[in-house]
Amino acid sequence: MSTVRETVEVEVPLHTAYNQWTQFTEFPRFMEGVDQVTQVDDRHNHWSTSIAGVHREFDTEIVDQLPDERIAWRTTSGEVQQQGLVTFRSLDATHTEVNLAMVFEPSGMAEKAADMTGTLDRRIKGDLHRFKDFIEHRGQEEGGWRGRISPG
Template identity: 50%
Template sequence: MTTTVTATTEVEVPIRVAYDQWTQFETFPEFMTGVEQITQLDDELTHWVVSIGGVRREFDADIGDQVPDRHVAWRSVGEVAHRGIVEFTPEGPDRTRVDLELEWEPEGFVENAGAVLQIDDLQVKNDLRRFKDFIEHRGAETGAWRGEVHGGEATSDGGYVPGSTPPPRPTGERRTSDDGVSGADPDIAT
């Protein structure tokens, strides 16, 4: 049984600020209660440690499609089934709608019970509300990555189907931390 949860919020920041903050995966634990840690391994690969309902999982996730100020889509690599897409829509010069869709396959009694009782829905909606509070309180992103990733299957409306197979990873600019220092290029051997 696959669980799909959607949530929407509007944030009182320009679309670029909201989008740029979302590219900073390592900050997710600051507003997502089920995420213990995310490590950005390269432009398109992240390592997640999550705990939902006391069930701890670790997995890698591949960013399959990413377009600045439009969307970021990712999917797990390996046995754990986890997909997500977040889309950004300008609602004015300083207001952005954020639409989040997460999909995963619950395992075991606790995760299945959470899905049936819609506890997962509540957690995702609360996490998106915390993102709103986080970015509005800061007023600026903690960092940004403006590169693009194209892969997977496109939808008729220009979206992306999470879970489709992305193309090989290109090289390009690297994500930067809030101090502006770029990470090492993993494509260059030392």
């Protein structure tokens, strides 16, 4: 298993950063290798990715979601095995700290090589920085889901 952690400060209010992150279908706009995310229901998403020349499809489940604080997920099917947590912390009225932690198991030779060379780590960290650029450029969220999903 590999772990990636990254923190960025975004120049938008807490609710703006959090609300935009809940718009999973917009992830391809700032995440490299993510072709499409289909939101199945409040808890479940279907992902289509192309990373290191390999196309993968998998499903994720949100296991904990507390508005303006955190979203935790895990894969439930497909060749991709991962779990993650993104947290949000207000620094002041116009700045938010976004922390991302992911644990994943690379599958296949290309993904294992990309992991060993640090390519996957750099890509995931880059995705968080592209989120920063995306939301700061927009200045406001495109929507938001403020429901609570409790663990268990």
